[in-house]
Amino acid sequence: MAKLSPLMILPPVIFAGLAVLFYVGMLRENPDELPSALEGKSAPAVQVTQLGDKKLFNDSDLRDGEVKLVNYWASWCAPCRVEHPNLEELAAQGVTIYGVNYKDKPAKALKFLNDLGDPYTAIGADSGGRMALDWGVYGVPETYVIDGKGKIILRFAGPITDRVMQNQILPAIEKAR
Known part of the structure; x- marks a missing residue:
């Protein structure tokens, strides 16, 4: 009888592993939704720097007893322009919306706000992306609903459209209250 080589067993094992991963991925309620390991947990530390003369926010602002949004955005991000009027409407x-300017040039970020309006109560720059990494940001725009104790109630990846605002953001804000 021929002896089985480990190289002969490896392809079926890899295939079976991938099949299980794909099957588990299809079981999610909304396969387009990106999962967040931070929902229900305390928001990671705020690590932002000053953006122009804009009011800076810090970690204690996320735990001030009030519900707020933390919105990651950039001037180079086309979907950020799409969601901007909805952020202004929420403001x-x-x-309360805290803005995190992500991997952007300060002059371009300030021009973006000057041209489109500034919906942010306070803002900070995350030029190296360190804070975004800690928060699990996949890309911009990305928005978090934070309760008064600093707990993440909802993470939404993508632009806030009218539908998203009505069906996800506003209900999450109510839940956080």
């Missing part, structure tokens, strides 16, 4: 409704 006009009294929602």
